[in-house]
Amino acid sequence: MTGWYRRLPGRTALRVAIVVLVVAAAVALLLLGYEWLGRAFLDSGGTIG
Amino acid sequence: MARRLGWGLLALGVLLGGFVGYELWVTSLVARHGQAALRSELEERSAAAVSAVVRYEGDTGRAAAPLAVPAGLPGPGEIDLSAALESAGLPPASSPPPGVGEGDLVSEEPPPEGEAVGRILIPVAGVDWTVVEGVSAADLRRGAGHMPGTALPGQPGNAVISGHRTTYGAPFHNLDRVSPGDLVTVTTVTGTHAYQVVQVMVVRPTEVWVTEQWQGSWLTLTTCHPRFSARQRLVVVARLIGGPNAPALVEGVA
Numbered sequence: 001m002t003g004w005y006r007r008l009p010g011r012t013a014l015r016v017a018i019v020v021l022v023v024a025a026a027v028a029l030l031l032l033g034y035e036w037l038g039r040a041f042l043d044s045g046g047t048i049g
Numbered sequence: 050m051a052r053r054l055g056w057g058l059l060a061l062g063v064l065l066g067g068f069v070g071y072e073l074w075v076t077s078l079v080a081r082h083g084q085a086a087l088r089s090e091l092e093e094r095s096a097a098a099v100s101a102v103v104r105y106e107g108d109t110g111r112a113a114a115p116l117a118v119p120a121g122l123p124g125p126g127e128i129d130l131s132a133a134l135e136s137a138g139l140p141p142a143s144s145p146p147p148g149v150g151e152g153d154l155v156s157e158e159p160p161p162e163g164e165a166v167g168r169i170l171i172p173v174a175g176v177d178w179t180v181v182e183g184v185s186a187a188d189l190r191r192g193a194g195h196m197p198g199t200a201l202p203g204q205p206g207n208a209v210i211s212g213h214r215t216t217y218g219a220p221f222h223n224l225d226r227v228s229p230g231d232l233v234t235v236t237t238v239t240g241t242h243a244y245q246v247v248q249v250m251v252v253r254p255t256e257v258w259v260t261e262q263w264q265g266s267w268l269t270l271t272t273c274h275p276r277f278s279a280r281q282r283l284v285v286v287a288r289l290i291g292g293p294n295a296p297a298l299v300e301g302v303a
Contacts, residue, residue, distance in 0.1 A: 034071045048252075
């Protein structure tokens with residue numbers, strides 16, 4: 001993990017910004033995945049048709 | 050190798066725990082927030098602006114409901130409705146407002162999608178939710194949703210309301226506790242409409258006949274079945290037995 005961080009370009013501020021962006025994107029993707037899984041298999045809302 | 054496997058299993062556990070937490074708690078918070086907003090909207094929905102008294106022209110163009118009412122279930126005119134609603138912990142059904150003649154209906158304009166339609170109460174199933182207009186994924190995140198194009202509660206036809214069983218506050222989590230004879234009320238701007246459950250069934254999600262418009266006035270509730278699965282649908286069908294439009298729509302109700 002630290003190796004990946006050290007390979008990032010730029011100064012510390014830029015590296016931190018990149019890490020924040022990557023983590024935010026990963027969390028967003030994870031929640032989208034949870035949402036899709038939940039709707040497809042667990043509970044679609046009970047609609048007909 | 051063992052260390053990698055351990056980390057992998059740990060990550061999988063965190064992902065699965067996150068999934069359960071998201072589905073059960075995060076979605077419930079979203080629904081609670083949506084309900085608070087819908088309740089305010091419902092209070093602001095003005096009866097004068099969206100309702101009107103119209104002549105009821107009859108059940109033209111609609112087929113009879115393809116349902117078998119269980120033998121022994123008391124008919125709409127054979128129930129002491131006020132006492133039954135009170136003992137079930139439900140509000141009294143509204144009477145027709147002054148100026149509504151025999152054979153007249155208090156009609157209502159459907160709200161725009163995403164806005165509040167009314168409040169549904171089913172004490173035996175622990176249901177007390179504000180209903181939103183629409184059944185899209187976004188609509189159902191806020192509560193039970195009224196299917197656009199179907200009758201509004203208390204109006205002629207079949208009012209279809211769908212709701213989550215497990216996620217987003219699970220409005221219909223205990224809908225399987227409902228049985229024929231149980232009472233349901235839906236309060237809209239035109240008043241409180243009382244329904245009597247006549248049938249509970251499990252169907253496939255593609256069985257659209259349950260959403261068709263039938264003669265008389267019906268309420269159809271749909272949710273996923275069994276719990277924690279979207280494989281089938283639990284459907285509860287109820288008939289109107291009281292409310293401002295019952296004298297015009299229901300035989301035996303004066």
